[in-house]
Amino acid sequence: MTRGAVPEVPLSRLPYVEGVLSAQQVADTAAAIAAMQEPWGAVPWTTGEHVDIWNHVEAAMAMLVGGQVEAAERAYAWVPTMQRADGSWPMKIVGGVADDERGEVNMSAYFAVGVWHHWLVRRDIRFVERYWPSVRAGLDFVVSLQEPFGGIRWTPVDDFCLLTGNSSIYHSLRAGVALADLMDDPQPEWELAGGRLGHAVRSHADLFEDKSTYSMDWYYPVLGGPVRGDAARSLLSKRWDQFVVPGLGIHCVDTNPWVTGAETCELAMALDVLGDQRSALTLLTDMQHLREDDGRYWTGWVYDDPSRPAPADEPRNVHWPHEHTTYTAAAVLLAVDALGETYGHATPGSGIMRGTSLAPHFDEIALECDCTSTPVR
Numbered sequence: 001m002t003r004g005a006v007p008e009v010p011l012s013r014l015p016y017v018e019g020v021l022s023a024q025q026v027a028d029t030a031a032a033i034a035a036m037q038e039p040w041g042a043v044p045w046t047t048g049e050h051v052d053i054w055n056h057v058e059a060a061m062a063m064l065v066g067g068q069v070e071a072a073e074r075a076y077a078w079v080p081t082m083q084r085a086d087g088s089w090p091m092k093i094v095g096g097v098a099d100d101e102r103g104e105v106n107m108s109a110y111f112a113v114g115v116w117h118h119w120l121v122r123r124d125i126r127f128v129e130r131y132w133p134s135v136r137a138g139l140d141f142v143v144s145l146q147e148p149f150g151g152i153r154w155t156p157v158d159d160f161c162l163l164t165g166n167s168s169i170y171h172s173l174r175a176g177v178a179l180a181d182l183m184d185d186p187q188p189e190w191e192l193a194g195g196r197l198g199h200a201v202r203s204h205a206d207l208f209e210d211k212s213t214y215s216m217d218w219y220y221p222v223l224g225g226p227v228r229g230d231a232a233r234s235l236l237s238k239r240w241d242q243f244v245v246p247g248l249g250i251h252c253v254d255t256n257p258w259v260t261g262a263e264t265c266e267l268a269m270a271l272d273v274l275g276d277q278r279s280a281l282t283l284l285t286d287m288q289h290l291r292e293d294d295g296r297y298w299t300g301w302v303y304d305d306p307s308r309p310a311p312a313d314e315p316r317n318v319h320w321p322h323e324h325t326t327y328t329a330a331a332v333l334l335a336v337d338a339l340g341e342t343y344g345h346a347t348p349g350s351g352i353m354r355g356t357s358l359a360p361h362f363d364e365i366a367l368e369c370d371c372t373s374t375p376v377r
Helices: 021-036 053-065 069-082 105-109 112-122 125-143 165-182 187-203 213-222 229-238 263-275 278-288 326-343
Strands: 090-094 097-103 153-155 160-163 249-252 257-258 300-303
Touching: 021 053, 021 105, 053 069, 053 105, 053 112, 053 326, 069 112, 069 125, 090 125, 090 249, 097 160, 097 326, 105 112, 105 125, 105 165, 112 125, 125 165, 125 187, 160 165, 165 187, 165 213, 213 229, 213 263, 229 263, 249 263, 249 278, 257 263, 278 300, 278 326
Parallel strands: none
Antiparallel strands: 090 097, 153 160, 249 257, 257 300
């Protein structure tokens, strides 16, 4: 790849963050994602790797932000081709064929966020009309797997709920209800499910599968929206020193000296949700050591930590895995767009993670646990 990609929209319309990434660098990264797109529109983790619908949609959003409009819309057009009759998508797709047939709820929900984001950026009602049936079927599948305590099972064949995925589903349900309002097709069951789900994340986090070594389980309740305000600030402060490595980014897991770009950018967006743009900017700046000159991004960096001696066969101060990933590049571009509102320029979709255009937060009503229903708006 070479620098100087020409986007399909003027550079003046692309986001940038002063002193971190220019509009041209944003265009280069969007082009780098598009270069890994498969002929039928799917965007794999990296060339030759598998596709999952969540990261695919995230890549489509990033390509749209970075001016790769045709590639983004080809990516969206591919999504319904893999949807099954129950509204779900396969967990893992390789070469255009399902490799893991399980319908994973977080992935099946996220199309709603992508379609709403496209509406914010392009204001193309025909696009929304085209994909609304697919979004609706996906979210109907997701809410059908809700447990009495409010969490949503990972798949129809797995009996546990994941905190990160459920926090993302909360975000997707808000996008879905916003789309339902736009389409004049109310979905009250989604609103009830969203209220129960938000309550579960806030009040019953102990009932989710324990994945607390992962940084995503730490920040996603804030990024997805269930935990807000002072509770969110308190949540992030509790484990900040365990996950954040000044100058490098954040750990993927708290057990290894390994910082990853996607998680760093997602935490930056979570901080932006809370209005802490200064800390978010620091994180976005710190992770730029993973950038290549052509706009691609390494997944992560294993650093030397004297407090954690490395086994003889485990190198330090190396990129790992040895790959450039579309999901890392996508997280960077969405973080740039979010922070561009404060530090440069942003697209009309920059508030997608902040939730400024989504449906209001859901009331805790018709709970099926033993708690008292409470309005939370």
